[in-house]
Amino acid sequence: MHVRDAVHTKRAIREFAATALSATDLNAILEAGRRAHSAKNRQRWGFVVVRDRERLAALSALGPWCGHVAGAAAAVALVTPDPRIEGASLSITWDLGGAAAQMMLVAWELGVGSCPATVYEAQRAREILGYPEDMHCEFMLSFGYPAQPDALTRPNQTGGRKPLDELIHHETWAGER
Numbered sequence: 001m002h003v004r005d006a007v008h009t010k011r012a013i014r015e016f017a018a019t020a021l022s023a024t025d026l027n028a029i030l031e032a033g034r035r036a037h038s039a040k041n042r043q044r045w046g047f048v049v050v051r052d053r054e055r056l057a058a059l060s061a062l063g064p065w066c067g068h069v070a071g072a073a074a075a076v077a078l079v080t081p082d083p084r085i086e087g088a089s090l091s092i093t094w095d096l097g098g099a100a101a102q103m104m105l106v107a108w109e110l111g112v113g114s115c116p117a118t119v120y121e122a123q124r125a126r127e128i129l130g131y132p133e134d135m136h137c138e139f140m141l142s143f144g145y146p147a148q149p150d151a152l153t154r155p156n157q158t159g160g161r162k163p164l165d166e167l168i169h170h171e172t173w174a175g176e177r
């Protein structure tokens, strides 16, 4: 699959088959995160891979839209220094978004669906995952083979993204659209 095809066709998958991820697929997904670029190549992240069903269920209660984590074959908790503390750089979130996107795009190429989940209960996340006080988990990713296999090939929804001419400004913000 060409990168641009993966970028164009990938969509969030929230319902997963009850099949474990193959070790090869999971490793390829994690490698895609490892290879991500980062500001000054600092790689300020750790990825906690969760496959235990009880732990996945606990993670699915960390926010109002985390429910899909309960049915994932694996969740990857994205752990970084807290980007909100004084003196932290916003590049932490830039870097992490890139790593997450790479993992999800490689997953898509392999026929593995994924979806982010936003963590609202930071302290509970720390208790479940056991990372230290100076680290933070704002987002997790669910991964799994889709419950509906045609989810990978369904055409994109019309209107799913804004058209280019609503986003692009030529030369200046006030420039030609």
Ligand SMILES: Cc1cc2nc3c(=O)[nH]c(=O)nc-3n(C[C@H](O)[C@H](O)[C@H](O)COP(=O)(O)O)c2cc1C
Pocket: 010, 011, 012, 013, 014, 063, 065, 066, 068, 115, 116, 117, 118, 119, 160
């Ligand atoms: C930063 C971020 C946080 C997100 N958090 C959640 C979430 O908590 N739960 C969820 O189901 N989807 C979450 N999503 C997925 C978005 O809802 C999804 O990417 C968006 O609706 C586009 O979906 P599509 O690619 O299928 O069109 C999140 C996405 C991003 C980028």
